[in-house]
Amino acid sequence: MMKIAVVVFPGSNCDVDLYEALHTVCHVDVEYVSHRATSLDGFDAVMLPGGFSYGDYMRSGAIARFTNIMPAVVKMAHAGKPVFGTCNGFQILTEAGLLPGALKHNNGQKFVCKTVPLEVVNNQTLFTSEYQVHERINLPIAHADGCYVASQQTLDQLEDHHQVVFRYADENPNGSLRNIAGITNEQGNVLGMMPHPERAVEAILGNTDGLRLFKSLLFNGTVKA
Amino acid sequence: MEQAMTPEEIKEQKPYLDWSLTEKEYNYIADQLLGRLPNFTETGLFSAMWSEHCSYKKSKPVLRLFPNKNARVLQGPGEGAGVVDIDDGQAVVFKAESHNHPTTVEPYQGAATGVGGILRDIFSMGARPIASLDSLHFGELDDPQMRMKVADTVKGIGDYGNCMGIPTVAGETTFDPCYQGNILCNAMSVGLMDQKDIQKGKAAGIGNAVMYVGAKTGRDGIHGATFASADFSDENATQRSAVQVGDPFMEKLLMEACLELIHNHADWLVGIQDMGAAGIVSSSAEMASEGKSGMELNLDLVPQRETGMSAYEIMLSESQERMLLCVNKGHEEDVKKIFDKYDLDAVTIGRITEGHDYVLHHDGQEVCHIPVASLTDDVLEEASEEQKPARLQKAQDEPAWQPTIDNPAKTLRQLLQRPTIASDEVLTQQYDTQVRTSTVAGPGSDAGIIRIRGYHKGLAMTTDGNGRFVYLDPEIGGQMAVTEAMTNIIASGAEPLAITDCLNYGDPNDPEIFWELHHSIQGMADACRIFDTPVISGNVSLYNENNGNAIYPTPMVGMVGLIKNLDHVIPSFATHAGDAVYLIGKTGDDYAGSELQKMLNGDLSGTLPALDLQAIHEYCQKLHQQMVAGNVTAAHDISEGGLGVALAEMLFQGETGMQLDLRSLTAAQLFSETAGRLVVTVPADARETFENEMGPDAQYIGQVTNTHWLELHLQNAEMNENLTDLKKLYKEALPCQLKSKD
Numbered sequence: 001m002m003k004i005a006v007v008v009f010p011g012s013n014c015d016v017d018l019y020e021a022l023h024t025v026c027h028v029d030v031e032y033v034s035h036r037a038t039s040l041d042g043f044d045a046v047m048l049p050g051g052f053s054y055g056d057y058m059r060s061g062a063i064a065r066f067t068n069i070m071p072a073v074v075k076m077a078h079a080g081k082p083v084f085g086t087c088n089g090f091q092i093l094t095e096a097g098l099l100p101g102a103l104k105h106n107n108g109q110k111f112v113c114k115t116v117p118l119e120v121v122n123n124q125t126l127f128t129s130e131y132q133v134h135e136r137i138n139l140p141i142a143h144a145d146g147c148y149v150a151s152q153q154t155l156d157q158l159e160d161h162h163q164v165v166f167r168y169a170d171e172n173p174n175g176s177l178r179n180i181a182g183i184t185n186e187q188g189n190v191l192g193m194m195p196h197p198e199r200a201v202e203a204i205l206g207n208t209d210g211l212r213l214f215k216s217l218l219f220n221g222t223v224k225a
Numbered sequence: 226m227e228q229a230m231t232p233e234e235i236k237e238q239k240p241y242l243d244w245s246l247t248e249k250e251y252n253y254i255a256d257q258l259l260g261r262l263p264n265f266t267e268t269g270l271f272s273a274m275w276s277e278h279c280s281y282k283k284s285k286p287v288l289r290l291f292p293n294k295n296a297r298v299l300q301g302p303g304e305g306a307g308v309v310d311i312d313d314g315q316a317v318v319f320k321a322e323s324h325n326h327p328t329t330v331e332p333y334q335g336a337a338t339g340v341g342g343i344l345r346d347i348f349s350m351g352a353r354p355i356a357s358l359d360s361l362h363f364g365e366l367d368d369p370q371m372r373m374k375v376a377d378t379v380k381g382i383g384d385y386g387n388c389m390g391i392p393t394v395a396g397e398t399t400f401d402p403c404y405q406g407n408i409l410c411n412a413m414s415v416g417l418m419d420q421k422d423i424q425k426g427k428a429a430g431i432g433n434a435v436m437y438v439g440a441k442t443g444r445d446g447i448h449g450a451t452f453a454s455a456d457f458s459d460e461n462a463t464q465r466s467a468v469q470v471g472d473p474f475m476e477k478l479l480m481e482a483c484l485e486l487i488h489n490h491a492d493w494l495v496g497i498q499d500m501g502a503a504g505i506v507s508s509s510a511e512m513a514s515e516g517k518s519g520m521e522l523n524l525d526l527v528p529q530r531e532t533g534m535s536a537y538e539i540m541l542s543e544s545q546e547r548m549l550l551c552v553n554k555g556h557e558e559d560v561k562k563i564f565d566k567y568d569l570d571a572v573t574i575g576r577i578t579e580g581h582d583y584v585l586h587h588d589g590q591e592v593c594h595i596p597v598a599s600l601t602d603d604v605l606e607e608a609s610e611e612q613k614p615a616r617l618q619k620a621q622d623e624p625a626w627q628p629t630i631d632n633p634a635k636t637l638r639q640l641l642q643r644p645t646i647a648s649d650e651v652l653t654q655q656y657d658t659q660v661r662t663s664t665v666a667g668p669g670s671d672a673g674i675i676r677i678r679g680y681h682k683g684l685a686m687t688t689d690g691n692g693r694f695v696y697l698d699p700e701i702g703g704q705m706a707v708t709e710a711m712t713n714i715i716a717s718g719a720e721p722l723a724i725t726d727c728l729n730y731g732d733p734n735d736p737e738i739f740w741e742l743h744h745s746i747q748g749m750a751d752a753c754r755i756f757d758t759p760v761i762s763g764n765v766s767l768y769n770e771n772n773g774n775a776i777y778p779t780p781m782v783g784m785v786g787l788i789k790n791l792d793h794v795i796p797s798f799a800t801h802a803g804d805a806v807y808l809i810g811k812t813g814d815d816y817a818g819s820e821l822q823k824m825l826n827g828d829l830s831g832t833l834p835a836l837d838l839q840a841i842h843e844y845c846q847k848l849h850q851q852m853v854a855g856n857v858t859a860a861h862d863i864s865e866g867g868l869g870v871a872l873a874e875m876l877f878q879g880e881t882g883m884q885l886d887l888r889s890l891t892a893a894q895l896f897s898e899t900a901g902r903l904v905v906t907v908p909a910d911a912r913e914t915f916e917n918e919m920g921p922d923a924q925y926i927g928q929v930t931n932t933h934w935l936e937l938h939l940q941n942a943e944m945n946e947n948l949t950d951l952k953k954l955y956k957e958a959l960p961c962q963l964k965s966k967d
Contacts, residue, residue: 010567011474013390017662020678050660052388055474111383111655142387142657199659204676204791206665 002221005033005043007073009064014050014087014198021198022047026214035067044221045082046073048089050142050196060103060145061091070096082126082217083190087143090182090192099185099192100158101150106143107175113142115207117169118181118195122162125184126220127191130212136169137209139195146194148176148183161186166193232262244272250605258599266585266592269537270600273503274510277767280604283733284765287743290750291760297722298759304426305346305499306416307761309723311787315677316420317684318352321360321413321783323727323766327468328381328410332374336381336410337471341545343414344389345499348480349548351424351487352416355661356675357386359396359412360688360727360781364405366644366962371405375652375963378410381471383655388473389480392664393656394673395687400644401823403692406771411727411764413783415686417677422487426498428509428551428577429516433495435509435575436557438564439479439547441530445469446504446543475546478567483548486563493559495551506540506600508549509575510583514601516551522575524587536587551577611743612736620697620832628816628825630892633869633937634944636821638954640866640896641873643820647958670797671862672717674788683788685719690729691864692777693818698833699741699778702818703748705833705900708841710784711756712862715845716903718795718852719786721756726763726782731775733767741778742767749780755838758784795852798878799859799906802931806883807915807923809848810841810902812868812894819898820865834899841901844922848905851918856911862903867896871904872935877952882934885927892942 004022008015015032022030033040040046053064064070070092077083077098085093093099106112115138120131131137150158155178158164166182174194182193197210230240241251246268254271255262263271277283293301299316300308306320324339340357347354359382364371386393391414428435446469486494496516498508505527513520524539534542552560557573564571578584583600585593596603630636640646653668665683666674672687689710695702707724714721726749731738753760769776788794799806816822817831851857863871868890876882887895906929907915916923930936936945 011388011477013388013477013660017660020662024678051390052474052477055388055472055477057474110380111387111657113387113657113659114654140659142659144387196659199662202662204665205659205662 001029002044002218003029003042005031005040005046007035007046007048007069008032009035009053009067011053011055012049012051014196017198018047018049021201021214025201026218028218033069035069038068038072040072040076045217046076048085048092050087050089053088053092061088061095064092065095074098077190080187080189082221084127085192086196086198087194090194091145093190093192098190099183100154101148103145104147104149105145106147111144112173115140116171116173116195119167119169121167122165124162125165125188125191127213127216128165129220130216138207139197139210140199141173141195143194146174146176148180150177158183165191166195230265232264235265235268236262241268241272244269245276246272250275253605254599258603259595264592266536266540267595269541270506270593273506273541274600275604277765278502279507281765282604283607283609283767284728284742285606287746290746292750292754293759293761295757295759298761299420300423301761302763305349307723307725308350308423309761310420313680314420316418317785318347318350318416318418319413319725319783319785320346320762321411321725321727321781322346322764323409323411323729325407325409325729325766325769328378329408331468332377332408333381334468334470336378337385338469338545339410339412340382340385341471341473341476342501343412344391344476344480345501345548347414347416348483349424349497349499350416350418351422352418353484354391354414354416355663356415356673356686357391357393357412358673358686358688358783359393360690361396361398362404362409362692362779363400365400365402368405372963374408378408379652379655382412385471385473387657389477390660392658392660394658394664394667394675396668397688398649398652401692401777403776406774407769407776409729409769409776409779411781413688413725415684415785422491424487424494424497425515426512427496427515428512428520429495429518430553431577431579432554433577434552434554434557434573435520435522435577436550436552436560436571437527437547437574438550438571439569440472440475440544441528441570442539442542442544443530444534444538444542447538447541469543469545471545478569479546479548482564482567482569486560490559493553493556495553497548497550500547500549502543504540504542505549510597510600512549512551513583513597519578519580519582519597520575521578521584524585526572526574528570528572536585536592609733609739610736611740613740614737617698620830623830626816626822626826626831627814628821628893633892633895633939633942634946636896637869637873637946638951639824640820640870641951641955642958643824644959644962646820646866646870648956649959650956651960651963665794666717670717671713674717674794676791681791683791683794685714685717685786685788687713688781688783689713690779690781692779693829694833695745695780696777697818697829697831699744700748701833701836703745703780704752704836704838706780706782707749707752707756708836708900709862709864710782711758712845712901712903714784714786715849716795716797716860716862717786718793719788720849721758721784721786723761724753724758724782724784726760726780728763728765729769729776729779729781730767731770738775745778745780752838755842793853795857795860797859797861797875799875799929800879800881801858801906801908802881802929804858804906804908804929805912805925806885806927806929807905807907808868808902808926809844809905809923811899812890812897812902813899814894815897815899819867819896821896836900844919847919847922851915856907856915858906858908860903860905864898867898868904869895873948873951875904876935876948877955880933882930882932882936882948883927884930884936887926887937887939891940895939
């Protein structure tokens with residue numbers, strides 16, 4: 001059985017949502033870890049939640065990457081263990097250099113909260129093996145800084161190495177280049193995405209399309225362990 | 226600011242008149258309460274604490290008309306927020322607050338700090354905020370400045386609530402010329418708590434510490450409470466120093482720290498209160514008054530972010546994200562450690578003292594020494610003159626306005642594009658509606674619905690205010706506001722629990738406006754009694770005028786309901802083809818104050834028919850029983866735009882349509898706004914039971930079909946409209962009207 005850490009930064013606010021998705025819905029062993037902690041020893045995976053760490057001051061995720069916990073997150077990523085960031089978590093992962101590119105202010109200049117269709121581009125990852133390739137799913141987004149940008153070269157590399165995992169289908173809600181909604185690192189163990197799979201795991205809330213992301217991770221994590 | 230004024234100079238030059246303290250009040254304070262002339266700082270404290278915003282001196286006599294108790298009410302008005310029992314040892318805490326004046330002057334910060342203030346009221350009670358709502362009333366969108374104000378107000382609400390991680394799940398937005406110079410921005414917050422955690426704003430126990438926690442004090446918002454208690458005019462159009470600046474990140478930290486303290490160390494705490502209007506003075510004086518204590522504060526210890534602040538400025542600053550605690554002696558360091566973890570200031574600024582005096586020191590001098598009660602309890606209540614508005618008498622003598630509708634499809638298309646009716650998704654999409662992953666129904670539904678984790682129950686919540694009806698008939702309009710909130714709660718499958726309110730009116734010194742206040746409260750109170758929904762908290766916002774033009778009297782009702790079993794949540798959308806459609810409640814020729822009247826006439830006129838509140842209550846109760854029995858698949862309340870708009874809205878979510886026999890109605894009645902009506906759908910196999918139980922209160926009007934068309938057969942007209950086309954008009958109207966044309 002995996003043990004998963006959910007990091008809480010000052011200003012995180014989807015920490016509870018990730019915790020509940022893992023604990024209550026997936027029945028996984030999960031613990032909150034403070035940004036002040038310096039170790040993630042004993043955890044099999046770490047997740048960075050959405051929210052407004054440090055009030056998004058300076059730049060989304062720019063201050064959180066300097067917190068005490070981040071060296072431990074980097075260590076986990078380098079050790080090949082699963083590292084997942086959604087929304088502000090994705091922004092922190094790019095700021096920390098664990099994922100290429102950056103998230104800019106939405107091209108519509110406004111915060112946008114709605115459910116959007118996505119295409120699963122790569123199902124050969126720790127996080128997406130329970131989906132079909134090219135499957136269309138619907139996940140909620142809720143962000144002001146979700147426009148993914150990178151150099152042409154980086155974008156080409158991402159495509160070549162199958163690092164683009166989710167793409168916005170039908171409409172691009174934030175101006176992300178090549179409709180990118182989620183990417184992994186080259187090794188495939190670090191996933192960052194703007195949509196919120198943890199908000200789509202219960203029928204009572206109207207959407208369960210995010211559940212298989214966690215199921216994929218648990219299945220792959222357990223098989224590997 | 227004339228810091229050096231002596232008490233004698235104050236008496237002579239009367240600077241307090243600019244702070245909204247009257248000469249009569251000043252003399253009463255000097256002669257009766259103090260027996261001496263108040264000094265500069267004291268005069269400032271009195272003017273803030275005796276403002277309408279803090280003291281309710283004008284509205285108190287009429288607020289007493291509201292019922293505020295029933296078996297479920299654990300805390301009524303008087304504390305930060307009201308508290309209602311929702312079983313299982315849990316309670317729901319809620320309150321609404323207006324931030325009209327700041328939002329009019331500086332829409333972004335005004336709206337943002339409105340949200341911040343109401344959230345502090347909730348978590349100071351010991352509850353975690355779980356949802357926010359709003360009620361926004363703007364001027365017309367052909368004014369480019371108003372379009373900017375709408376954008377800024379919505380961004381202010383979104384930026385604050387989104388950063389706090391509290392979903393904004395419901396609200397209303399209306400547009401009328403009367404709000405052109407005075408926007409209404411009312412924010413409501415709903416919190417959840419265990420009953421054992423209820424806190425009070427109380428300071429007691431000689432020697433106990435008065436601790437200041439949260440953000441530092443600056444010069445922002447000085448005299449905000451007084452500002453909210455005076456009219457707008459062109460001369461004081463830029464009172465920017467009276468508007469506060471918000472920092473939601475700071476508030477998020479403050480909330481987590483306060484909730485950690487309350488939930489884990491309640492024994493260290495005597496009381497806790499938000500520093501809202503009139504900042505330190507109102508929170509400390511009210512807490513001392515509640516605890517019947519004396520209090521001594523040293524203002525040099527107050528964390529400050531600006532230098533050279535006077536005692537007057539420190540006491541009256543409305544800097545945001547601050548709280549005042551009364552902590553048991555010996556636990557000051559323990560409390561400080563908790564706030565240290567969140568990088569927040571926590572400083573002991575004073576002690577509870579013997580006696581009943583309120584004493585302040587600053588720069589080595591005693592700057593205030595007055596009885597606590599003189600600030601809080603001795604405020605002169607003002608008997609206000611009132612007089613029935615002349616326009617009401619005139620309306621009774623005029624014949625009722627009767628619209629002629631030849632082409633109901635065309636009228637429906639026009640109504641769906643009215644900004645007050647059209648989809649406000651372009652605005653609500655800027656709010657995080659799902660954070661905390663408990664939102665069962667968000668914006669676009671009759672009520673927002675939040676499930677309660679660990680239980681199979683939920684809360685339904687709505688805000689409703691329609692100044693147009695209150696303007697035409699304050700008493701019936703007041704009844705209608707509560708009735709609309711109630712039908713929204715019923716439509717979502719919930720049992721109504723209680724209400725909060727924001728009472729937004731013009732200058733109460735005008736006898737006609739005071740009459741409106743009095744009679745609309747009477748109407749609301751009547752409805753609250755019959756529906757058993759007591760008023761557990763609320764807020765009064767008077768002086769909503771610009772250059773002498775008052776807004777429509779606009780009481781906003783925020784109602785919360787309990788869904789005991791989440792299986793009984795009823796959607797607002799009809800998606801099952803084959804279901805039967807019923808109209809609940811009788812439809813009359815009620816066009817006075819309707820959107821139809823405004824659209825066709827450009828002006829409102831007429832009288833409102835009396836409401837049979839008892840009958841409405843009874844059939845809504847019966848309908849609720851049918852919902853619990855599983856005999857209802859969808860429900861939607863009928864409000865602006867009447868039955869026609871309600872039917873279209875019910876069909877915008879899916880692929881279904883309706884084929885309805887409405888030959889009992891004229892084409893005009895399709896848009897009548899008779900209060901207390903709903904449309905519901907019922908599965909074919911439940912029809913017999915449903916009809917037997919509902920009797921003549923439910924009228925069968927047709928079927929949900931599997932074509933996306935709305936086909937209506939009226940007495941004098943037919944219509945068959947493609948719902949995809951109608952939805953396009955409904956969705957695109959507001960984005961289009963908000964776009965700058967010049």
